[in-house]
Amino acid sequence: MAGPSPDPSLERHFKGHRDAVTSVDFSLNTKQLASGSMDSCLMIWHMKPQSRAYRFTGHKDAVTCVNFSPSGHLLASGSRDKTVRIWIPNVKGESTVFRAHTATVRSVHFCSDGQSLLTASDDKTVKVWSTHRQRFLFSLSQHINWVRCARFSPDGRLIVSASDDKTVKLWDKTSRECIHSYCEHGGFVTYVDFHPSGTCIAAAGMDNTVKLWDVRTHRLLQHYQLHSAAVNALSFHPSGNYLITASSDSTLKILDLMEGRLLYTLHGHQGPATTVAFSRTGEYFASGGADEQVMVWKSNFDVVDCGDVKVQRPPPQASSARNLPEMNLPVPPGKDKSLESVQEQSQERVSMPQTLTSTLEHIVGQLDVLTQTVSILEQRLTLAEDKLKQCLENQQLIMQRTPS
Numbered sequence: 064m065a066g067p068s069p070d071p072s073l074e075r076h077f078k079g080h081r082d083a084v085t086s087v088d089f090s091l092n093t094k095q096l097a098s099g100s101m102d103s104c105l106m107i108w109h110m111k112p113q114s115r116a117y118r119f120t121g122h123k124d125a126v127t128c129v130n131f132s133p134s135g136h137l138l139a140s141g142s143r144d145k146t147v148r149i150w151i152p153n154v155k156g157e158s159t160v161f162r163a164h165t166a167t168v169r170s171v172h173f174c175s176d177g178q179s180l181l182t183a184s185d186d187k188t189v190k191v192w193s194t195h196r197q198r199f200l201f202s203l204s205q206h207i208n209w210v211r212c213a214r215f216s217p218d219g220r221l222i223v224s225a226s227d228d229k230t231v232k233l234w235d236k237t238s239r240e241c242i243h244s245y246c247e248h249g250g251f252v253t254y255v256d257f258h259p260s261g262t263c264i265a266a267a268g269m270d271n272t273v274k275l276w277d278v279r280t281h282r283l284l285q286h287y288q289l290h291s292a293a294v295n296a297l298s299f300h301p302s303g304n305y306l307i308t309a310s311s312d313s314t315l316k317i318l319d320l321m322e323g324r325l326l327y328t329l330h331g332h333q334g335p336a337t338t339v340a341f342s343r344t345g346e347y348f349a350s351g352g353a354d355e356q357v358m359v360w361k362s363n364f365d366v367v368d369c370g371d372v373k374v375q376r377p378p379p380q381a382s383s384a385r386n387l388p389e390m391n392l393p394v395p396p397g398k399d400k401s402l403e404s405v406q407e408q409s410q411e412r413v414s415m416p417q418t419l420t421s422t423l424e425h426i427v428g429q430l431d432v433l434t435q436t437v438s439i440l441e442q443r444l445t446l447a448e449d450k451l452k453q454c455l456e457n458q459q460l461i462m463q464r465t466p467s
Contacts, residue, residue, distance in 0.1 A: 069363045071317065071327060074347070077108045077357040079116055083335075084351030086128045089342040090135035095152060096349055097138055098357045099126030105140050107152050108357065110347075119156040121148055132173045132194070139180055141168030147182055149197070159197060163190065170212045174219045181222060183213035189224045191236070203234050205241050212254045217261045221278065225252035231266045233278055243281050245274075254296045259303045267294035273308055275320070289316055289325055296338045301345040305364070309336035315350055317364065331358050 082101035089096050096108045105119040105126055124143035131138050131152070138150040147161040147168055166185035173180055173194065180192040189203040189210055208227035215222055215236070222234040231245040231252055250269035257264055258275075263284060265275045273294055275285040292311035299306055305326070306318045315329040315336055332352035339350045341362075350358050 075359040080355045083353040086338045087349040087351045090131045093342045097129045099129040101125040128171045130171045133177045139171040141171045143167045174215045183210040185209040189213045216257045225255035227251040269293045298340045309339035311335040
């Protein structure tokens with residue numbers, strides 16, 4: 064294709080769910096797309112036009128999460144019915160059931176070798192299972208509230224989990240110990256995943272933010288406040304250069320991690336966008352929403368031709384996350400082009416002197432620190448007001464009880 068690459072485009076949209084879509088995932092060869100929904104069903108959509116979709120029933124309540132095994136021969140799902148099911152994604156749709164947790168299962172994820180399955184639940188635990196023996200191996204239980212999401216690192220050695228206790232925890236799979244807790248979120252942490260290089264993680268929050276940390280130094284690398292409502296899900300492009308987010312503000316946003324800025328805002332869903340996932344090659348991404356729709360988009364923006372790249376072997380530039388800008392990067396306003404070309408911006412950048420750029424970045428960084436400080440002060444003030452109100456109410460009760 065000659066000329067600049069076109070903007071992301073909506074390729075297909077699938078209708079069949081009867082309630083909000085909660086989760087989407089592509090098979091390895093991108094021939095199948097799975098989706099879970101509040102309607103208690105799992106759907107398998109075929110990317111080949113005019114192919115019939117499969118509807119799998121078995122869960123007794125909302126399906127909260129879906130994940131294909133690395134080979135694409137198995138599909139895991141978790142549900143509000145407290146079980147995990149492993150399906151064979153063919154026309155028969157046979158499945159086996161794991162009595163997995165004592166509360167809603169929020170997250171399922173296969174290890175890159177396909178041998179282990181990771182589940183996370185409202186019972187505050189993360190559990191690891193043997194896929195083939197279908198037996199429970201061990202629990203990780205240091206979270207003090209619901210665990211919304213858990214993911215294996217690309218090499219399978221680490222596990223990351225996100226919780227309503229406002230923390231993201233990093234675990235060593237072998238020793239089963241918590242290596243680090245990231246506590247910088249101002250609200251529940253809804254979603255977390257590893258960068259394809261395995262050297263950093265991205266977490267989404269109810270506080271409308273997306274944060275990236277280095278898992279070796281535990282430094283906050285990037286901080287985005289671009290959505291106007293909770294961020295429900297995110298997905299890294301296999302090259303590691305882009306991140307896509309889905310939010311209750313009904314938009315999807317594509318971030319350029321190398322530049323630390325917003326590339327595109329996509330308006331497709333009516334109501335909250337609940338889930339988003341890149342295909343294994345990055346050529347497509349899928350999104351789901353409260354509007355019961357599953358949408359498939361063509362990326363088009365990728366500078367790397369991923370072709371038939373297997374995810375286990377990311378392109379060279381994904382081998383290290385060190386070239387990610389190591390600073391807190393709130394993206395300046397006016398960068399949101401809602402599907403317009405971003406080439407004009409890069410020309411503007413070139414003409415700006417380096418010193419001015421670094422000064423502006425420093426100012427933006429300082430402003431962000433101030434914003435956070437003000438936010439903390441506001442929280443403290445609210446607490447003080449609540450305590451004062453309580454004191455006055457107690458005083459009134461004492462006065463009423465005291466005989467005149």
